[in-house]
Amino acid sequence: MAVSDAAPRLVEVATRAGVSMATASRALSGSTGVSRTMAHHVREVAAEMGYVANLHARSLAGGPTTVVGLVVHEIGDPYFSEIASGVLSVAAAEGLTVQICHSGRDPASELTQIRTLIANRVGAIIVAGSGFLDPRAQAEVTSALRVYRARGGRVSVIGRHHLAADAVLPDNCAGGRSIAEHLLGLGHERIGLACGSRALTTVHDRLHGVSEALKACGRSLDELPAVEAEFTRDGGKAAGETLLDQHPDLTAVIALNDDMAIGVLSVLRDRGVGVPGRVSVTGFDDVAVAGDLAPSLTTIRLPMAEMGRQALRMALAPTTVRPRRKGTGHALVVRDSTGPPPA
Amino acid sequence: MAVSDAAPRLVEVATRAGVSMATASRALSGSTGVSRTMAHHVREVAAEMGYVANLHARSLAGGPTTVVGLVVHEIGDPYFSEIASGVLSVAAAEGLTVQICHSGRDPASELTQIRTLIANRVGAIIVAGSGFLDPRAQAEVTSALRVYRARGGRVSVIGRHHLAADAVLPDNCAGGRSIAEHLLGLGHERIGLACGSRALTTVHDRLHGVSEALKACGRSLDELPAVEAEFTRDGGKAAGETLLDQHPDLTAVIALNDDMAIGVLSVLRDRGVGVPGRVSVTGFDDVAVAGDLAPSLTTIRLPMAEMGRQALRMALAPTTVRPRRKGTGHALVVRDSTGPPPA
DNA sequence: CTGAAAGCGCTTACAG
């Protein structure tokens, strides 16, 4: 009994099936070079014994790796959990397994996580967090990934990064333009901005879109009060408070993601400021609950789950000479949090 | 150049440091039996070379495994993404990496995922989804995990399962009682229930709590109209519609999780039914956005992130003879979605 | 404290 306590190994399966390890291996890994009947027989024996290959051994021996790494800023954020959900669904369909890690929006910890993923010899790495504007911020990550790719690892990113890898590019710029045009079209002139760190390409690009819309009206981004805070609900609260304190005459606030918008809305609610009667608020992403907020949030819809699916599919597809880039499109979703400015 | 293209191996580090592989290994894995100076020297050389141990080789050779598996029903659900966030945070602190997979609330696919995790030789498995009432539904999962544990694997679960493993037990029963008492205390008599699948222990336990509260008033759970649907926002919508159609006189709806409550609220909003003026609604879990909904949701708070942290800590702690069980406590959070029934 | 050697469980050239 003591012996059979250990997990059955390939030798045992081979012996019981009356074949060599080589044949057993080929039959089980579904590779070519075995007769159909032999393969079938071996698989039956293996199933009977409850054999499951040791993936460490398989991978060490040069077999295919079946795990992919996913780096997110924070899995608790709906933006990232929806992306993760998309990644997990195609992974399951492909028989792959995914290792998720937090970067915490910090290049240093992102580097640590990516090194670990590489040490784990994952077959592909998906970086889902926004890149940083300053290439130096992620220089080490970039070079680690470059080496990883040179050794055959596959990389894809969601968002704009300083990396010649396949990329899913959220429609940040165009979305920023749409949301600003919406507000401008409603007649708003005193608009405040609740931004995440400007070091993030995502924030930069969304702002750029807003800037374009303003320019088209002969105005400039520099005129708008902008507060930079964490790219989270709490950051939105902080930014909202500062904005309202320093610019009580604002009639609209553009939050650069839904999380921040939720924070802004909560500040407004606490202060008894009517939305959209007194102040309009917009978000960005269209996370699942955006439509259920009080008031429901006008925002830019990005197909997060689909972005996750595409990122993994790209990483799995054969490499191309030039990296692929796939735009996401976006949609302006007008709900109850925006309206014309007070007369 | 061609040669150094490959990842540096332990031999290279050892050679360059002028020591044997054994010494290099001991120095790098932080194990005992090396002089401090020697260890320091080896580590410096390794860092210089950008050496990162191959975890497959390490694990195959009998070294400690550094990955843990986490099984959730669906990572896109805030309940699970908050749990995952807790798990990831202690994992990062411990230098561990986590593999996440979806069970999709389906015992068969849960089994597949768990087998994969075991094949990956993860050191611990955390099952975060609710268990099933019928032991047979998960008999194979249970036995796979039993074997896994016998071989030294660590297991912990969040929720009630038919498994003698360490468990974090959400306060489902007491929470159900609290929420029902709250509604009863407000004077509601015609209460409907929007439930997830009764096959889930979570649903069963929450209902049981509701039942206890009713009994204390001389009433019975059987009197209340109950609709079973998916344990999601869409399920909540479906249940809400059925409930309202068949029992237009209800003054309150108890949804068995926040996701379902959000669905119920959206139905009520679409139909122009005032909340809580005409109908009160309650949820369960207190996901991050519960307070930002329209109206903000009265619910039972469960410390999801903390539950994730505890589950991993238990799995990491030395095993005990009897499995540990840790209650979570709960808090009734009264917000704007509940009030007295209409006069 | 340090080293030589065996072995972890697989896969893949290399022969037949």
Added chain:
DNA sequence: CTGAAAGCGCTTACAG
């Protein structure tokens, strides 16, 4: 199509 053998990159008894 099938098999014997080498090797993937580590760690851990076993000696010294």
